Amino acid sequence: MNRLEAATDTGAGERGGHRWVGFRTIVIREFSRIVRIWGQTLVPPVITATLYFVIFGSLIGRRIGEMGGVSYMQYIAPGLIMMSVITNSYGNVVSSFFGAKFGRHIEELLVAPLPNWLIVAGYVAGGLVRGLLVGLIVTLIALFFTHLQVEHLGAVLAAVLLTAVIFSLLGFVNAVFAKNFDQISFVPTFILTPLTYLGGVFYSIAMLPDWAQAVSKANPILYMVNAFRYGFLGHSDVNLGMSFAFMAAAAVALFAGCVWLLEKGTGTRD
Amino acid sequence: MQALSLRKLTKTYRNGVQALKGIDLDVAQGDFFALLGPNGAGKTTAIGIIASLVNKSSGKALVFGHDTDTDLEAAKACLGLVPQEINFNQFEKVSTILVNQAGFYGIPRRVARERMEHWLRKLQLWEKRDAVSRTLSGGMKRRLMIARALIHEPRLLILDEPTAGVDIEVRRSMWEFLRQLNEDGTTIILTTHYLEEAESLCRHIAIIDEGRIIENDRMATVLRKLHSEVFVLNPRQPLAAAPELPGYAVRLADDGSIEVEVTKSQNLNEIFAALSARGIEVVSMRNKANRLEELFMRLVEGRDVETGLVKPAVPA
Numbered sequence: 001m002n003r004l005e006a007a008t009d010t011g012a013g014e015r016g017g018h019r020w021v022g023f024r025t026i027v028i029r030e031f032s033r034i035v036r037i038w039g040q041t042l043v044p045p046v047i048t049a050t051l052y053f054v055i056f057g058s059l060i061g062r063r064i065g066e067m068g069g070v071s072y073m074q075y076i077a078p079g080l081i082m083m084s085v086i087t088n089s090y091g092n093v094v095s096s097f098f099g100a101k102f103g104r105h106i107e108e109l110l111v112a113p114l115p116n117w118l119i120v121a122g123y124v125a126g127g128l129v130r131g132l133l134v135g136l137i138v139t140l141i142a143l144f145f146t147h148l149q150v151e152h153l154g155a156v157l158a159a160v161l162l163t164a165v166i167f168s169l170l171g172f173v174n175a176v177f178a179k180n181f182d183q184i185s186f187v188p189t190f191i192l193t194p195l196t197y198l199g200g201v202f203y204s205i206a207m208l209p210d211w212a213q214a215v216s217k218a219n220p221i222l223y224m225v226n227a228f229r230y231g232f233l234g235h236s237d238v239n240l241g242m243s244f245a246f247m248a249a250a251a252v253a254l255f256a257g258c259v260w261l262l263e264k265g266t267g268t269r270d
Numbered sequence: 271m272q273a274l275s276l277r278k279l280t281k282t283y284r285n286g287v288q289a290l291k292g293i294d295l296d297v298a299q300g301d302f303f304a305l306l307g308p309n310g311a312g313k314t315t316a317i318g319i320i321a322s323l324v325n326k327s328s329g330k331a332l333v334f335g336h337d338t339d340t341d342l343e344a345a346k347a348c349l350g351l352v353p354q355e356i357n358f359n360q361f362e363k364v365s366t367i368l369v370n371q372a373g374f375y376g377i378p379r380r381v382a383r384e385r386m387e388h389w390l391r392k393l394q395l396w397e398k399r400d401a402v403s404r405t406l407s408g409g410m411k412r413r414l415m416i417a418r419a420l421i422h423e424p425r426l427l428i429l430d431e432p433t434a435g436v437d438i439e440v441r442r443s444m445w446e447f448l449r450q451l452n453e454d455g456t457t458i459i460l461t462t463h464y465l466e467e468a469e470s471l472c473r474h475i476a477i478i479d480e481g482r483i484i485e486n487d488r489m490a491t492v493l494r495k496l497h498s499e500v501f502v503l504n505p506r507q508p509l510a511a512a513p514e515l516p517g518y519a520v521r522l523a524d525d526g527s528i529e530v531e532v533t534k535s536q537n538l539n540e541i542f543a544a545l546s547a548r549g550i551e552v553v554s555m556r557n558k559a560n561r562l563e564e565l566f567m568r569l570v571e572g573r574d575v576e577t578g579l580v581k582p583a584v585p586a
Contacts, residue, residue: 015376024373032366036361103359104355105358105359108357108374110321110323111321111322111351112375113342113344269323269325270324
């Protein structure tokens with residue numbers, strides 16, 4: 001076997017190692033991108049979260065008083081953290097994958113001997129990294145304004161991880177179908193933001209009339225925010241078992257859908 | 271073993287365009303192979319299918335015996351691609367692009383850095399390793415794509431017009447680099463619009479037109495099919511009309527010179543004698559086109575009957 005044969009013909013045993021190196025490379029590249037454009041990825045959520053805490057928490061919140069048995073600031077803090085996780089995990093994957101499509105450097109991955117599920121997993125890991133990093137920064141900002149205690153750490157971690165995965169995958173779907181930059185801003189502006197604001201970030205759905213409560217329960221973000229809030233405050237507006245079951249099922253279904261889209265070549269090989 | 275085998279490969283795009291109409295092609299291990307064709311002939315589609323950038327409609331593609339349908343990862347590992355369009359992240363550093371690409375092929379970062387240095391030095395880009403890739407010149411960007419395609423040391427390298435838009439000096443140094451790479455054992459498939467490039471580098475040639483292979487043979491065999499050449503003769507005084515030379519196809523050029531088609535059974539002495547007899551003094555002459563270009567035009571566009579050359583008065 002000559003040098004070239006030795007370099008490219010590898011057994012199945014080595015394949016797993018190669019895949020791990022490939023996955024790690026995608027994650028390193030995504031992390032480098034987040035850090036390289038920190039002015040677009042890390043600074044805006046800090047400013048937005050600070051403004052929310054100052055205006056809704058300190059100024060308006062004082063007049064609202066208590067909600068769910070805690071101060072309004074404590075009540076909205078988990079929601080605001082979750083909101084930043086949602087927008088940043090989604091935003092990272094949609095902009096990175098669409099940027100790679102637009103600049104054609106997605107071809108670097110498509111020609112490489114990596115299975116499609118691993119490419120999807122790499123991008124999701126990138127979204128997870130940014131979502132969690134920004135979530136951590138917003139949590140630190142929240143601690144400047146209020147006291148946060150964790151009632152159920154497992155619920156906090158499970159809710160934030162599942163939410164970041166789900167929105168990373170949704171960002172991937174958006175990027176696969178998008179043909180121009182307008183189409184990657186359409187979903188966040190017209191779908192994601194309204195659903196997030198109406199998903200119980202700033203209020204308890206118990207305050208709403210019955211019909212509005214019923215409508216709110218069709219909003220998937222309500223379950224994510226409430227599961228996360230339950231971890232901090234110990235109470236939720238919705239059934240927790242149903243919330244986690246929904247999130248787990250959504251993550252699995254979306255992952256399978258994204259791999260299928262990449263296998264089919266939608267938006268990438270057509 | 272064949273480095274590449276294509277069997278009845280077809281591609282019909284969603285808009286109905288049939289880019290490939292059942293291509294069969296074999297490229298032997300160690301070959302330097304030219305794939306030529308006019309724009310839109312199907313070259314880039316075929317390359318895209320081999321590199322799994324385009325989904326095929328039907329047929330088979332095998333790279334070193336690895337079927338792209340059933341053993342895609344092994345097929346991809348054997349293949350390096352230099353595409354026609356710039357397709358690296360223009361915001362990343364040169365060294366980052368190469369190390370990351372090596373990572374996608376499962377090469378650990380320590381080894382990747384060694385290889386990055388090796389190929390950047392070979393392609394005279396080492397001094398630019400920390401430059402952001404968008405700041406490179408056109409020729410440097412092409413060389414960066416070649417380095418990237420070689421970072422995993424593929425057994426088959428496909429280059430889709432690698433020297434498009436680069437100056438003559440860079441082009442010549444790329445030729446030398448590719449020749450050496452081929453001598454070292456890498457099978458190379460090249461598409462190019464510079465037919466002199468294919469004639470100079472490649473041992474085998476396939477010509478593709480409208481989704482079909484219309485010629486596939488050794489370069490020497492294909493070139494032997496040519497029976498004539500066109501010479502441009504410059505008279506001392508520009509001519510107003512093409513002189514009639516019995517048995518020769520003659521055309522008047524815009525600058526007053528004449529173009530004469532000469533077949534293998536004819537000779538230039540007859541032409542000069544006939545021109546002298548008409549009082550036309552020729553001060554210089556040159557061969558109009560390279561031979562492969564002429565053949566290419568004949569095969570692809572039937573130019574031998576439509577060049578505008580005056581039909582010979584007496585059949586040659």
